[in-house]
Amino acid sequence: MSDDDIAFLSIRALGEQLRTGAISPVELTRLYLARLDGIGRAINAVVTITDEIALREAELAEAELRSGLDRGPLHGIPYGLKDIIAAVGAPTTWGAQPFRDQTFAEEATVTRKLRDAGAILVAKLATIEFAGGMGYNHPNACHTGATANPWDVTRWTCGSSSGPAGAVSAAAVPFAIGSDTSGSILFPAAFTGTAGLRATYGRVSRFGAMTLCWTLDRLGPMCRTADDCGLVLEAIAGHDARDPASLAQSYRYRRRDVRDRGFRFGVIEGACDNADREVEQNFKASLAILSEIGTLEEVSLPDFPYAEVAQVISAAESYAAFDDFIASGGTAELTAKKASGFRLAGATLPAHDYIRAQRIRRIVADSFGHLAGRYDALLAPSLGVVACEIDEEFEYGLPRGSGRPLNLAGTLSGTPTISVFNGLGQGNLPTGIQFAGAALQENAILDAARALEERLDLGHLRPPIEIGNAEAESRVVAEQGLLQ
Numbered sequence: 001m002s003d004d005d006i007a008f009l010s011i012r013a014l015g016e017q018l019r020t021g022a023i024s025p026v027e028l029t030r031l032y033l034a035r036l037d038g039i040g041r042a043i044n045a046v047v048t049i050t051d052e053i054a055l056r057e058a059e060l061a062e063a064e065l066r067s068g069l070d071r072g073p074l075h076g077i078p079y080g081l082k083d084i085i086a087a088v089g090a091p092t093t094w095g096a097q098p099f100r101d102q103t104f105a106e107e108a109t110v111t112r113k114l115r116d117a118g119a120i121l122v123a124k125l126a127t128i129e130f131a132g133g134m135g136y137n138h139p140n141a142c143h144t145g146a147t148a149n150p151w152d153v154t155r156w157t158c159g160s161s162s163g164p165a166g167a168v169s170a171a172a173v174p175f176a177i178g179s180d181t182s183g184s185i186l187f188p189a190a191f192t193g194t195a196g197l198r199a200t201y202g203r204v205s206r207f208g209a210m211t212l213c214w215t216l217d218r219l220g221p222m223c224r225t226a227d228d229c230g231l232v233l234e235a236i237a238g239h240d241a242r243d244p245a246s247l248a249q250s251y252r253y254r255r256r257d258v259r260d261r262g263f264r265f266g267v268i269e270g271a272c273d274n275a276d277r278e279v280e281q282n283f284k285a286s287l288a289i290l291s292e293i294g295t296l297e298e299v300s301l302p303d304f305p306y307a308e309v310a311q312v313i314s315a316a317e318s319y320a321a322f323d324d325f326i327a328s329g330g331t332a333e334l335t336a337k338k339a340s341g342f343r344l345a346g347a348t349l350p351a352h353d354y355i356r357a358q359r360i361r362r363i364v365a366d367s368f369g370h371l372a373g374r375y376d377a378l379l380a381p382s383l384g385v386v387a388c389e390i391d392e393e394f395e396y397g398l399p400r401g402s403g404r405p406l407n408l409a410g411t412l413s414g415t416p417t418i419s420v421f422n423g424l425g426q427g428n429l430p431t432g433i434q435f436a437g438a439a440l441q442e443n444a445i446l447d448a449a450r451a452l453e454e455r456l457d458l459g460h461l462r463p464p465i466e467i468g469n470a471e472a473e474s475r476v477v478a479e480q481g482l483l484q
Contacts, residue, residue: 003031007171008462011077011228014174018065018076025065025076029058029120032078032173036123039465040172043148045163047083048124050090054078057120064118073231075118080176082164083124084131084210085219087111094210095127095160097143098325098333108208109243110177110219110236117235125176126163129334131184133212133318137393141336146390149192150463151429155387158191159184164222165192169463175223175232179209181216182310182411183404186419189222190382190432193421193461195449196222197229200439201414202247204233205240213317214245215358216310216411225459226420226449230255233442254443255450263294263448266375268301268406275384278425283381286422286433289455290379290448299378302367304360306408312349312357319346365413372415372438377448380406382419382432406436416442420449421458428464 006014006023017023023031033051040046061076086092086104088111093099111121126144128136139146139156147162149155150170157166161178165188168176178185180198189196197220204219211217221232230253237251267287272280287296319326326347372378383404388394410417417436425431433452437445453459 004171007031007035008224009174010225011073011174011223011231014077015073015075025058025061025120026055028076029054029078029122032122035170035172036167039150039170040123040167043150043153043166043170044145045126045147045166045170045172046123047093047126047144047163048090050087050121050123053087053089054120054122057115061118061120071116071118072235074114074235076120077118077174078120078122079114080123080125080164080167080173081111081121082161082176082178083127084179085110085177086208087121087124090124092124092210093143094130095142095144096129096334098330100143104208106208109205109240111208113236113238114177119235122173123167125167128160128162129336130322131160131179131181131210131212133322134331134334134336136336138336139390139392141334143335148390149387149429150465151193152387152427153465154390155429156191156390156392157188158387159187161185161188161196161222165189165194165196168192168194168222168224170465171462175221175228177219177236178222180218180220181213181314183407185220185222186382186407186417186432186434189419191387191430193430193463194222194224195226195229195418195420196220197226197233197418197442197446198410198416199233199237199442200247200416202245203237203251203416203442205238205243205246207240207242211321213314213321215317216313226418226446226453227255229418230443230446249440251442253446256443256447263290263376263451264374265290265294265296265448266299266371266378267296268378268380269298271380271406272384275381276386276425278423279381279384279386279431282423282425282431283433286452286456287379289452293451294376299371301405301409302364302371304364304367306364306405306412309357309360309364310408310411312353313361315346316349316354319349361412364409368409368413369415369438372436376444377435377437378406380434382407382434386425386427386429386431406434410436413439415439416445418445418449420453422452422456423458424461
């Protein structure tokens, strides 16, 4: 098996390689460190390669596995962190030039949990400035530059979790931890042909991660498959007293045999309105497959001003989170010059607008929770478009015509959603399908997403740029030089 073949394996398959001795944790870590330093840097997915930390943790994992101590499915598996999540021994830059040298004396809870699970931190990965918290209208709103899409380096990876998505898609890491306030795990997964899970609000502690929006922020896994997302979620989930929103309920990933399971799916009415032709085609093909293992029923989302409510809440809370920085004039040092004033509107946002938005949100959560509770999953394309141009301007972090009502309903209700790869569209760019579920029903949507993945069998499809292709890597670097 070649290094490229190994790099694109799932977490479960990598675990088998480690436990049979086909490869050691140190060898596997060195493989991914090389990919990060090559294709990872070339597409601007990397902020910091944590090679010293990685090799130390890899040597420990190797010794433990050799002695018979097995910490579970992530033991010996390298991973990356979105660079808003603290890790001792590495900068946490929040994607912003003024914080390029920022370090923390205490690591995030997810970082500690992954170390306890035996996972190996190999990199801090690129993010939009403040995870988009200052507002932005261009992919280049990051001190490391726009993260190029491995499927086509003239296209973007989307959202503030752009670095984690690009790194996973290019197999520079097997998995990464991203964050999602209103789609920044789901949308990059759709653009890059990967899987991204936004678990129930409070399922994963946010202690040690930058705050953008207290009542919307979530951390979650970005992986190659839905099964991988379940494995990672089990490792990072759990109550944490240091996060006031942390849920008391524990979580165990139950990977059930879905061959004979009768799913019940709700298909969102109008989900393909204004979508790219290939997005609609791939979505309908996915529905045809899912109809073989369950029932499909068209359903209407409750009629609420989802986008407006989310924007008011995000504007108010992000301004409060960064008011000292804004007051200091720090926005002048940001890359997103035009968009850096967006959040200033939060300074004059009337309190009654924020309160009204939160009250509407409560109604949204009740209504959407009732709808989602009737099904194993609600279905819609993850985005209505394929990856946008890397120099394209847009509003609210998304290209025109992308569509996102199901995402925003899940955002406001705090319910879980996963996006998985379901085909290729225009220019051989990935498309995604989202499975949205009721609160705490991650296993139901993971089962459904995994069932589709197994039947689509797209795991053999890879981005055209690989680390061994020097000509392709040179082209990436050249393209980035032109676009930054």
